[in-house]
Amino acid sequence: MRTWLSAALGIVSLVAAEALLAQVDVRDADVNMYAADSSYDPAIPTPEQFLGYALGHEPVRHHQLVDYITRVAELSDRLSVEVIGYTHERRPILFVVATSPENRARLDTIRTRHRALTEAGDDQPISDDMPGITWINYGVHGAEASGMDASLPFVYHLAAARGEKIERILSDSVVLVTAIFNPDGHSQRVAWFDAYGGKRRIGDPAHIEHQHNWQFARTNHYWFDLNRQWLLLTQPEPRAWMRKWHEWRPNLTVDYHEMRGEDTYYFHPGVATRTNPLVPDRAEELMEQTVRTSEDFLDSEGRLYFQGEQFDNYYIGKGSTFPLLNGGIGVLYEAAATRGRENETKNGLRTYRENIRKHFRTSLASIEAGADLKLEYLQYQKEFYRSALSEASKYSTKAWVFSAPGDPARMHFFADLLDYHRIDTHRLARDVSVGGQTFEAADSLIVSASQPQYRLIRSIFEAVTEFEDSTFYDVSTWTMPPAFGLNYAALSSRDFRANLIGDAFVPPMPVANAPDESAYGYVFEWGPYFAPRALQRILERQLLARVATKPFTAITSKGQQEFSSGSIVVPFDRQEVERSEIHDLMRTIAAEDGVTVHALTSGRSGTGTAGINVGGPSFRALELPEILLVVGDDIDLYDAGEIWHLADFRMQMPITLRRRDALGDIDWSRYTHIIFPSGEYEEYEPEYADRLRLWVAEGGTAIGMRDAAPWLRAATLDWVEPDSEEALAAAASEIPEEEEETEEPGRLSFSDKDDFEAQKVIGGAIFAADLDISHPLGFGYGDRAIFLHKNVEEPLLPTENPFGTVIAYTDEPVFSGFVSDVNRDALAGTPSLIAERSEEGSVILFADNPNFRGYWYGTNKLFLNAVFFSKVFEAPEED
Numbered sequence: 001m002r003t004w005l006s007a008a009l010g011i012v013s014l015v016a017a018e019a020l021l022a023q024v025d026v027r028d029a030d031v032n033m034y035a036a037d038s039s040y041d042p043a044i045p046t047p048e049q050f051l052g053y054a055l056g057h058e059p060v061r062h063h064q065l066v067d068y069i070t071r072v073a074e075l076s077d078r079l080s081v082e083v084i085g086y087t088h089e090r091r092p093i094l095f096v097v098a099t100s101p102e103n104r105a106r107l108d109t110i111r112t113r114h115r116a117l118t119e120a121g122d123d124q125p126i127s128d129d130m131p132g133i134t135w136i137n138y139g140v141h142g143a144e145a146s147g148m149d150a151s152l153p154f155v156y157h158l159a160a161a162r163g164e165k166i167e168r169i170l171s172d173s174v175v176l177v178t179a180i181f182n183p184d185g186h187s188q189r190v191a192w193f194d195a196y197g198g199k200r201r202i203g204d205p206a207h208i209e210h211q212h213n214w215q216f217a218r219t220n221h222y223w224f225d226l227n228r229q230w231l232l233l234t235q236p237e238p239r240a241w242m243r244k245w246h247e248w249r250p251n252l253t254v255d256y257h258e259m260r261g262e263d264t265y266y267f268h269p270g271v272a273t274r275t276n277p278l279v280p281d282r283a284e285e286l287m288e289q290t291v292r293t294s295e296d297f298l299d300s301e302g303r304l305y306f307q308g309e310q311f312d313n314y315y316i317g318k319g320s321t322f323p324l325l326n327g328g329i330g331v332l333y334e335a336a337a338t339r340g341r342e343n344e345t346k347n348g349l350r351t352y353r354e355n356i357r358k359h360f361r362t363s364l365a366s367i368e369a370g371a372d373l374k375l376e377y378l379q380y381q382k383e384f385y386r387s388a389l390s391e392a393s394k395y396s397t398k399a400w401v402f403s404a405p406g407d408p409a410r411m412h413f414f415a416d417l418l419d420y421h422r423i424d425t426h427r428l429a430r431d432v433s434v435g436g437q438t439f440e441a442a443d444s445l446i447v448s449a450s451q452p453q454y455r456l457i458r459s460i461f462e463a464v465t466e467f468e469d470s471t472f473y474d475v476s477t478w479t480m481p482p483a484f485g486l487n488y489a490a491l492s493s494r495d496f497r498a499n500l501i502g503d504a505f506v507p508p509m510p511v512a513n514a515p516d517e518s519a520y521g522y523v524f525e526w527g528p529y530f531a532p533r534a535l536q537r538i539l540e541r542q543l544l545a546r547v548a549t550k551p552f553t554a555i556t557s558k559g560q561q562e563f564s565s566g567s568i569v570v571p572f573d574r575q576e577v578e579r580s581e582i583h584d585l586m587r588t589i590a591a592e593d594g595v596t597v598h599a600l601t602s603g604r605s606g607t608g609t610a611g612i613n614v615g616g617p618s619f620r621a622l623e624l625p626e627i628l629l630v631v632g633d634d635i636d637l638y639d640a641g642e643i644w645h646l647a648d649f650r651m652q653m654p655i656t657l658r659r660r661d662a663l664g665d666i667d668w669s670r671y672t673h674i675i676f677p678s679g680e681y682e683e684y685e686p687e688y689a690d691r692l693r694l695w696v697a698e699g700g701t702a703i704g705m706r707d708a709a710p711w712l713r714a715a716t717l718d719w720v721e722p723d724s725e726e727a728l729a730a731a732a733s734e735i736p737e738e739e740e741e742t743e744e745p746g747r748l749s750f751s752d753k754d755d756f757e758a759q760k761v762i763g764g765a766i767f768a769a770d771l772d773i774s775h776p777l778g779f780g781y782g783d784r785a786i787f788l789h790k791n792v793e794e795p796l797l798p799t800e801n802p803f804g805t806v807i808a809y810t811d812e813p814v815f816s817g818f819v820s821d822v823n824r825d826a827l828a829g830t831p832s833l834i835a836e837r838s839e840e841g842s843v844i845l846f847a848d849n850p851n852f853r854g855y856w857y858g859t860n861k862l863f864l865n866a867v868f869f870s871k872v873f874e875a876p877e878e879d
């Protein structure tokens with residue numbers, strides 16, 4: 001729908017709208033958004049007419065963008081638009097399909113023939129009448145608003161441009177457009193722009209308009225970076241757009257961004273040595289050919305740009321890299337951010353309009369390339385999938401098997417992810433033993449390597465420890481079975497038999513059978529992924545619940561049954577809630593949390609009077625957690641957001657978010673837990689430190705994650721009264737320490753600086769570790785071997801408490817990813833998770849992030865154990 005303003009401006013001509021720019025201080029080159037030789041259908045309103053102002057003069061709000069695109073699609077016989085999903089904050093995500101009217105009439109045929117190029121067993125011939133598929137996407141990072149604003153003139157051009165060139169492009173290609181991937185982040189950006197922009201444009205970078213915390217707008221509602229989610233799909237936005245991606249399987253995907261304001265203009269190819277080795281060389285050549293049209297445009301205007309010195313195609317969960325493992329070409333574009341309407345830089349004044357214009361014009365260049373190169377692309381795509389099958393037949397691994405005993409939810413999440421990416425999963429037809437592990441047909445799945453998605457399958461299943469280059473723009477590994485906490489094994493041709501592959505199967509989200517009605521109470525295991533959500537429901541109803549600290553055998557309506565440590569018992573004894581209500585709650589838990597609930601028929605132990613009774617001292621009463629999560633300046637937004645998402649979205653637990661700089665202003669007595677996510681803690685000396693120690697001593701649980709862990713430890717566990725005898729004695733006995741022996745590099749060439757520094761970084765690797773599953777923080781795990789996502793180099797120092805190290809890395813800890821030998825040796829055998837009591841309270845220290853990017857389902861429970869079971873263990877007895 002058009003606003004009254006745009007309706008009133010409907011009569012304004014294109015020239016007049018451009019004349020609005022007379023009021024805007026832009027460089028001559030940026031005055032004309034549209035090329036001088038293009039002409040447009042006057043029946044379709046320009047963005048300027050619709051908005052009532054010139055692009056770049058004011059930002060475009062999400063609803064304006066939705067209204068404009070919807071309006072243009074109504075008026076054009078080249079476009080269709082659909083809503084493909086909604087964000088967490090309920091904003092629609094739009095998807096535009098643009099092509100010639102003739103192609104629109106046969107769109108289903110086009111898509112069917114196109115997709116046949118990517119399927120096994122099809123020998124779809126490539127003919128001249130097959131269009132290429134080009135996808136232009138904007139705004140995965142909401143802060144980088146020039147891309148979203150560029151979508152308006154781009155969609156306008158697709159609908160209204162006249163002449164041979166656009167007609168040829170739309171006849172030779174189907175152009176897909178997502179005008180905005182991340183509307184929630186973008187809306188934050190625009191609100192700031194509007195709130196602090198004035199009549200006069202202020203280029204001074206110190207001005208508040210430029211000082212928005214860009215991370216909040218880069219990310220989505222729960223602070224996830226959606227440009228890391230193409231593979232992981234834990235958020236609704238990528239789930240919406242990736243469904244479309246796989247539906248269309250684009251040949252060319254173009255992804256629009258903004259980078260540092262001091263840079264010029266960037267586009268792919270990126271750093272050649274940092275391309276994922278599973279990407280065929282031909283992709284790089286095609287990428288170079290693809291961007292010629294953009295180079296020509298920028299050259300014609302004398303614009304600066306750069307290519308292969310930065311940005312890479314290693315991590316495949318990014319918008320420009322994911323296509324490369326899926327038979328397409330991906331190209332990243334980055335404009336130098338103005339973070340406001342204009343920005344004074346060392347390279348001169350940069351305007352927001354300039355960025356919109358460059359992104360718009362290179363979008364036009366990209367669809368031109370998409371049409372011109374369509375036969376090369378289609379041939380490449382067909383060859384990509386054919387060679388996938390021939391390479392798979394030569395590859396040493398024939399299939400992977402995996403299982404998650406006791407937790408069908410994690411099997412569901414993993415198989416669902418594979419299914420989303422067109423990877424077939426099958427039931428394991430019979431039990432198989434490999435490398436000392438047995439996979440049972442009843443609860444295992446098998447994935448054959450011999451599938452069109454062979455390269456993607458390898459990327460998901462394989463550990464990687466050899467690298468051509470040690471610099472990574474993002475993580476160096478993402479091997480998924482360990483992240484999902486699965487038992488898994490690769491089957492070589494020796495282990496593999498075709499008859500291991502059963503029916504195609506994607507396990508649904510588990511639903512447990514309703515429990516029998518009990519006359520004594522209920523019990524459930526802690527292993528299922530959503531058991532913490534079940535416990536939260538129970539505690540919120542003010543029910544008394546107890547956790548088993550040892551394995552036990554109970555008598556249930558189905559007979560005698562064994563239960564593991566961590567199992568939750570809800571007895572009827574002294575409950576203030578009706579039994580029928582408790583039973584209803586247990587039915588809800590079975591149905592919605594997929595947790596099997598057992599009906600107890602007696603308090604007796606199944607193993608006799610010497611055994612463990614559910615009323616005995618091996619069970620501990622639990623309390624409802626009241627969590628405060630520390631957020632704000634100097635707190636890692638991603639880590640905090642992942643905790644928020646896990647608690648609020650997945651586990652449905654209320655969680656209070658409080659800025660760290662305002663933490664001291666409130667009473668903490670209502671909270672049972674304060675969580676300090678990773679962040680800047682090195683120089684952090686808050687005035688509330690004494691209060692924090694006292695709050696812990698009185699029974700609070702403080703949790704410190706990654707960089708927060710050493711700080712929290714120093715502030716609580718290791719703190720001594722400055723004038724105490726202990727402190728004085730320590731000071732007196734302090735002998736000047738000998739210089740620690742570090743390997744001094746000596747003199748190096750400046751040109752080696754980048755490589756030297758890259759060696760020190762663990763950009764994201766997977767470490768193997770040993771988990772004490774008898775410790776309450778290890779409840780719910782059946783196996784001591786555990787994998788952790790690691791991106792902190794500093795080791796967590798050991799504890800003197802012999803029972804305090806819940807997780808320690810193995811002696812050969814690097815399972816996958818790039819870690820220098822120095823870092824590996826320094827971290828081997830050190831703690832990853834420490835749990836200490838401190839008087840009535842607890843202090844829990846995580847060296848790693850168990851909630852990384854929302855897909856580390858396998859370690860989420862460690863974090864939730866630290867919430868629910870933080871006081872279920874004691875400090876060692878003093879001698």
Ligand SMILES: [Zn+2]
Binds near residue numbers: 141144256257258
């Ligand atoms: Zn970006």
